[in-house]
Amino acid sequence: MNFLISDIKQYQTIIQKILKYDDGPNVIALVGDLGSGKTTFTKEIAKYLGVNQNVISPTFIIHREYLTSDIKKTLHHLDLYRLDHNFELDEIGLRNLVNARNVIVIEWADKFPKYIKSLEKIKSVQITWVNLEYIDEDTRRFSI
Numbered sequence: 001m002n003f004l005i006s007d008i009k010q011y012q013t014i015i016q017k018i019l020k021y022d023d024g025p026n027v028i029a030l031v032g033d034l035g036s037g038k039t040t041f042t043k044e045i046a047k048y049l050g051v052n053q054n055v056i057s058p059t060f061i062i063h064r065e066y067l068t069s070d071i072k073k074t075l076h077h078l079d080l081y082r083l084d085h086n087f088e089l090d091e092i093g094l095r096n097l098v099n100a101r102n103v104i105v106i107e108w109a110d111k112f113p114k115y116i117k118s119l120e121k122i123k124s125v126q127i128t129w130v131n132l133e134y135i136d137e138d139t140r141r142f143s144i
Contacts, residue, residue: 002144003141007138011040011044024125025097026104027106027119028104029128031110031131032131041130042077042107043055049103050068062078063076076105077107080108094115109129128144130143131143
């Protein structure tokens with residue numbers, strides 16, 4: 001599926017399609033250059049899930065966790081830009097996050113495609129790869 005988005009309100013349509021799987025964890029693997037809108041998209045996912053905290057990029061701390069309005073669901077936001085090795089993902093406990101009904105958004109997921117694909121073996125997990133492309137100041141292309 002391809003979407004050309006020129007209004008941030010249109011993100012909700014994409015998010016509803018991605019998060020329709022509610023029986024287990026959702027992993028949203030974001031791919032895109034700097035400035036393509038990965039963090040902005042994550043903020044919109046947080047709004048959709050009822051997160052009341054300010055969502056900011058975890059570039060320097062790698063992982064942030066947010067409570068959602070659904071007590072059984074937590075949003076985990078990871079930024080893998082500064083990581084280079086699979087063992088670093090184990091050190092931050094990525095495999096342990098894939099449980100219950102967590103939503104895990106991973107920026108720069110394309111740095112570790114095999115590792116992220118391997119998460120499917122842990123538990124019945126829905127992994128959705130989302131490619132974001134900067135078109136102009138107001139427009140992004142989403143490929144799912």
